[in-house]
Amino acid sequence: MLAAALATLALAGVTTARPAASVCADGVTTVNNPQCCFWANVRDRFINEIFLGVCQENVHSLVRIAFHDAIGFSLTDPSKGGGADGSIIMFGDTELNFHANEGIDFITAFLQPFADTVGVTYGDAIQFGAAVGLSLCPGAPTIPAFVGRPNATMAAPDLTVPEPFDDPDKIFARMADAGFTPVELIHLLASHSIADQAGVDPEPQVLGAPFDSTPFSFDSQVFLEVLFEGILFPGSGPNPGELMSPLPGEFRLQSDKRFSLHNETACAWQENALSQSAMASNFQTAFTKLSLLGHDQNSLLDCSELIAQAPPATASQGFFPAGKTMEDLEIGCDAEAFPTTLVTQAGQPTMIPPVDVQDIAFGN
Numbered sequence: 001m002l003a004a005a006l007a008t009l010a011l012a013g014v015t016t017a018r019p020a021a022s023v024c025a026d027g028v029t030t031v032n033n034p035q036c037c038f039w040a041n042v043r044d045r046f047i048n049e050i051f052l053g054v055c056q057e058n059v060h061s062l063v064r065i066a067f068h069d070a071i072g073f074s075l076t077d078p079s080k081g082g083g084a085d086g087s088i089i090m091f092g093d094t095e096l097n098f099h100a101n102e103g104i105d106f107i108t109a110f111l112q113p114f115a116d117t118v119g120v121t122y123g124d125a126i127q128f129g130a131a132v133g134l135s136l137c138p139g140a141p142t143i144p145a146f147v148g149r150p151n152a153t154m155a156a157p158d159l160t161v162p163e164p165f166d167d168p169d170k171i172f173a174r175m176a177d178a179g180f181t182p183v184e185l186i187h188l189l190a191s192h193s194i195a196d197q198a199g200v201d202p203e204p205q206v207l208g209a210p211f212d213s214t215p216f217s218f219d220s221q222v223f224l225e226v227l228f229e230g231i232l233f234p235g236s237g238p239n240p241g242e243l244m245s246p247l248p249g250e251f252r253l254q255s256d257k258r259f260s261l262h263n264e265t266a267c268a269w270q271e272n273a274l275s276q277s278a279m280a281s282n283f284q285t286a287f288t289k290l291s292l293l294g295h296d297q298n299s300l301l302d303c304s305e306l307i308a309q310a311p312p313a314t315a316s317q318g319f320f321p322a323g324k325t326m327e328d329l330e331i332g333c334d335a336e337a338f339p340t341t342l343v344t345q346a347g348q349p350t351m352i353p354p355v356d357v358q359d360i361a362f363g364n
Contacts, residue, residue: 059133072156081156083294086122091155100161103198123149139313140218141284164241187282206235208354209251223273224318249352266332
């Protein structure tokens with residue numbers, strides 16, 4: 001009886017020892033860790049001043065730079081960069097001249113002055129901004145937000161970012177050097193669900209040509225549409241790193257198509273094509289790992305509580321665009337049969353418009 005009473009008192013002590021939730025200076029945001037109040041303001045400014053409250057081009061830009069910055073990392077060679085440290089901004093005079101980073105200068109033109117204005121390091125601005133931006137995209141998973149990265153002390157060298165014209169095995173080797181398996185790479189490529197091309201095709205009319213027919217939704221459609229046989233080039237193609245697309249206005253990266261057929265990655269590709277929930281969960285794990293490259297998670301502040309859950313996906317599974325059938329698929333996974341139950345859109349094939357640049361106050 002005495003032991004039970006002591007146990008009850010001990011539990012009561014644990015309960016009362018928990019810190020009370022704090023209300024931030026805005027009078028609205030409530031946090032368990034008061035240190036995150038500063039980041040609540042940064043979050044709101046990202047949403048209102050950079051993303052303009054929507055999942056469009058600037059969200060894609062933050063996710064793109066998050067990968068290009070973080071992948072400058074090696075498990076064995078520290079000269080390859082410090083990982084997710086903001087070096088692509090800090091040493092932009094060097095890294096923005098690399099061929100793989102063509103078009104990234106558009107992102108840094110607004111992200112650098114924004115980070116300087118709100119008072120955060122470039123590494124934190126990139127990774128925290130990507131987590132905030134993804135929360136605006138229907139279907140996206142919630143990305144944990146760790147902050148406290150120090151400023152980069154060195155530029156990442158050239159050739160740490162894979163190119164779409166690289167052989168798959170070369171890309172797998174570069175990713176393995178940074179600690180990622182071929183399947184984890186496929187999981188990271190879920191970011192292409194909200195992506196578009198810049199720099200592969202130089203024609204102005206295809207700047208912003210999306211990689212799938214639903215570029216403002218974080219959905220499995222990109223994985224499905226890459227499986228369709230290509231029939232046309234939307235611009236001046238073929239360009240290095242480009243293959244024919246299955247739909248007017250859509251852009252296809254050579255590497256995506258090759259991954260969808262490669263024996264090491266075809267089944268992971270097909271899994272993501274057939275399940276929105278699996279795709280989102282897989283991306284969440286892989287992208288969190290990416291955001292922590294070069295850092296000890298225990299040394300960072302966890303402000304994940306600030307990241308809202310994204311709106312629900314518009315569909316739990318991909319669909320066949322109008323005019324497409326099972327006969328248009330090029331299947332690389334032999335382990336599992338492709339289902340014949342996907343819904344087909346009614347009507348005639350339509351041109352997929354390019355994604356427009358957003359007009360914001362920061363940068364040029």
